[in-house]
Amino acid sequence: MTGHKRTDRVGDQIRMEIADILMRRVKDPRVGFVTVTAVDMTADLRQAWVYVTVLQQGPQEAETLAVLARAEGFIRSELGRRLKLRYVPALTFVKDTSLDRVKRVMTLLDQVQPQPTEPKDNHREP
Numbered sequence: 001m002t003g004h005k006r007t008d009r010v011g012d013q014i015r016m017e018i019a020d021i022l023m024r025r026v027k028d029p030r031v032g033f034v035t036v037t038a039v040d041m042t043a044d045l046r047q048a049w050v051y052v053t054v055l056q057q058g059p060q061e062a063e064t065l066a067v068l069a070r071a072e073g074f075i076r077s078e079l080g081r082r083l084k085l086r087y088v089p090a091l092t093f094v095k096d097t098s099l100d101r102v103k104r105v106m107t108l109l110d111q112v113q114p115q116p117t118e119p120k121d122n123h124r125e126p
Helices: 002-024 059-070 072-082 098-112
Strands: 034-041 047-054 090-095
Touching: 002 034, 002 047, 002 072, 047 059, 059 072, 059 090, 072 090
Parallel strands: 047 090
Antiparallel strands: 034 047
16 A cells, blocks of 8 residues: 555656656747646556646647657656656656546536526515
């Protein structure tokens, strides 16, 4: 059980550091506006899946993910300088679809939810 807590702590630290690296060190204009939403790690801390949301949609989104994949070596070397880990994990950048799922559920709830009606006037004047 303690291993999961460590992976969560290390994942949170990696999430914050990658967000800072993307904001301050990655100069490629194709990266655009990227938010690092979560990091999942293997128990041995050697592999990390970095979940990101990209402001641009469509082809720009795919291009941003491709640029992040190509910048993986640079980002890992920056992480190695910043973190005191025996091994810097291999990074895999993944589109975070949780916001898309939330929007879809909210749309479905709006469709199912009854529309508010005018309250009936129960008070009759004599």
